[in-house]
Amino acid sequence: MPGLNQFLILGAIVFCIGIYGVLARRNVIVMLMSLELMLNGVNITLVAFNRFLTPPVGVSSSPFAGQMFALFVIAVAAAEAVLGLAIVIAVYRVRHTVQVDQIDLLRG
Amino acid sequence: MTEAIATIAFWVFAITTVVGALGVVLAKRVFHSAMFLVVALGSTAAIYVLLSADFLATVQVLVYTGAIVILVLFAIMLTPQSVELPAFAPGGQQVGGAVVALALLALVIAAIRTGPWPLAAQPLDQPTSFAIGQGFLTTFLFPFELASLVLLVALIGAILLARED
Numbered sequence: 024m025p026g027l028n029q030f031l032i033l034g035a036i037v038f039c040i041g042i043y044g045v046l047a048r049r050n051v052i053v054m055l056m057s058l059e060l061m062l063n064g065v066n067i068t069l070v071a072f073n074r075f076l077t078p079p080v081g082v083s084s085s086p087f088a089g090q091m092f093a094l095f096v097i098a099v100a101a102a103e104a105v106l107g108l109a110i111v112i113a114v115y116r117v118r119h120t121v122q123v124d125q126i127d128l129l130r131g
Numbered sequence: 132m133t134e135a136i137a138t139i140a141f142w143v144f145a146i147t148t149v150v151g152a153l154g155v156v157l158a159k160r161v162f163h164s165a166m167f168l169v170v171a172l173g174s175t176a177a178i179y180v181l182l183s184a185d186f187l188a189t190v191q192v193l194v195y196t197g198a199i200v201i202l203v204l205f206a207i208m209l210t211p212q213s214v215e216l217p218a219f220a221p222g223g224q225q226v227g228g229a230v231v232a233l234a235l236l237a238l239v240i241a242a243i244r245t246g247p248w249p250l251a252a253q254p255l256d257q258p259t260s261f262a263i264g265q266g267f268l269t270t271f272l273f274p275f276e277l278a279s280l281v282l283l284v285a286l287i288g289a290i291l292l293a294r295e296d
Contacts, residue, residue, distance in 0.1 A: 025141045031243045039236040044156030046228030074182045085266035098278045102285035108206040109292035115210040
């Protein structure tokens with residue numbers, strides 16, 4: 024059975040792929056998807072820590088605090104995706120593009 | 132025997148997760164990116180099962196591969212793409228992004244490998260739903276209610292932003 028390190032490295036790889044996506048893509052929707060990937064990598068790390076580093080009862084109020092953090096991350100990610108995509112659609116109505124280098128009204 | 136199966140399952144799903152994630156950032160068409168996102172998020176759910184997080188795996192499938200991917204597909208549908216536009220940033224920025232990502236990856240892996248972790252005597256393999264539900268309604272009650280407020284605000288905000296007027 025793979026240990027903690029394998030899961031942590033998997034989470035780190037997914038997170039870094041997400042970073043590359045945010046930095047190297049021009050399409051806002053793909054950038055938002057890469058953001059979801061980054062949050063996903065963090066979630067893998069949280070759940071792995073929860074399973075392998077469980078604090079003894081009494082130190083933490085719940086043995087599954089790490090998984091609850093991951094659930095909150097999922098809730099916030101859902102809110103972020105909803106708002107992000109709503110903004111994308113609103114911008115598309117005005118500018119007729121989802122390419123970030125063409126949404127440059129504030130560029131000096 | 133179960134050990135061997137768990138190891139094989141870990142490697143299979145870890146590789147699918149990474150391949151799916153790479154597909155998201157490397158696919159030329161946005162729609163293909165969204166399909167690769169399903170692969171990445173679905174195999175992450177399997178990874179959660181291997182970490183004995185059954186409830187979280189269910190939520191992952193429902194919320195991520197269910198709701199969020201559908202939402203992304205709707206956004207793709209509502210913003211018709213002009214095909215001739217470059218999908219990627221100019222070359223220099225791509226190289227920069229790759230360098231940043233790889234440097235951060237090396238840093239994190241080095242940090243992971245530094246010390247022995249204070250591992251628990253026994254990995255936590257219990258049914259989670261009951262304990263998570265109890266935690267949400269006792270210790271974590273305030274953040275739990277706050278999360279519903281955040282979701283409500285996001286709902287209203289999305290309606291306001293995307294409304295045609």
